[in-house]
Amino acid sequence: MSTDIHPPLDTATAIRARRSVPYGRLSAEQPELPDALIWTLLEAAHWAPSHGNTQPWRFGVFTGAGRARLADVLAASLAEHKGVTDAAEVAELRATQQETQAKAPVWIVVAAQTPASTKFPSYEEDWAAAAAMQNLLLAARSHGLGSKWITSAALMHPTTLPALGFEEGCRPIGMLYLAQVEEWPEGRRDPVAQKVLWVRE
Ligand SMILES: Cc1cc2nc3c(=O)[nH]c(=O)nc-3n(C[C@H](O)[C@H](O)[C@H](O)COP(=O)(O)O)c2cc1C
Structure with missing residues (x-):
């Protein structure tokens, strides 16, 4: 089954x-x-650059009933983050989170892992994993799928990655969904010249 609404977009158009x-x-x-x-999208992510080619990105893919598992973990982390202990309130957080995860068929959590022996600071591994995340977003768009980089309090909570089954030491970079889009939103950017320092001599 192809989900492409068109042949894959070229890089400049997808960006x-x-x-x-x-x-x-x-x-x-x-x-x-x-x-x-x-797998095509994960491969695109995997070809991101990393200092020393450490390939520090890790991906958790949640589909089918796996989405409910992701929702349960996020809801538990959110309850902890908010200090919610009342059972009914926790159940409500869980139901809301389940609804969110049901909106898209695929959810991917992106994390960064620092290799055991490395001479590079761990923030470089985070940057490399962020580059992998962007590759994923671009590859998704190229294939006609919508997505969004999400860094919710629930995802960033320290209990979340271990509870999802990520290896010890992983740091969350973001999560995204992959879904069919009814109507693409407009983008907005300031003139690029406002962000540029250009030295000619
Ligand atoms: C590191 C990072 C974290 C983000 N976290 C969220 C988020 O938690 N929720 C959200 O709705 N959007 C999030 N975004 C998406 C931004 O809001 C979005 O990129 C920005 O508004 C520009 O819109 P565009 O991506 O359509 O160009 C995040 C983006 C980045 C790069």
Whole structure:
């Protein structure tokens, strides 16, 4: 099954057309995505640069009932973050989180791991994993899928990655969903010249 709404976009077009798609812009119908397509996107992420080629990115892929497992962990972390202990309130957080994860067929958590022996600071591993995250977002857009980089308090909570099964020492970089889009949002940027220091002589 192909989910492409067009042949894969070229890099420059995908960069310009990528958007953080709010849940309200997603299609009501969200067919499952083929594993082969998810692997294609993970491969794109895996070709990110890393200092010394340490390849520090780690991916957790949650599909089918795995999305409910992700939701339960996020809800438990959120409850801890907010100091919520009342059982009914915890159940409500869980139900809301389950609804969110059900909006898209695929969720991917991106993390960074510092290799046991490295001469590079761990922030460089985080940057490399962030580059992998961007590759994923661009590859998704290229194949016609919507996504959004999410760094919610629940995801960033220290209990989340271990509870999801990530190896010890991993740091969260973000999570994203992959979904069909009903209507792509407009992008907005200031003139690039405002951000540029250009030295000619
Ligand atoms: C590190 C990082 C964290 C982000 N976290 C969130 C988030 O938690 N929730 C959200 O709705 N968007 C999040 N975003 C998406 C930004 O809001 C979005 O990129 C920005 O508004 C520009 O929109 P565009 O991506 O469509 O160009 C994040 C983006 C980055 C790079």
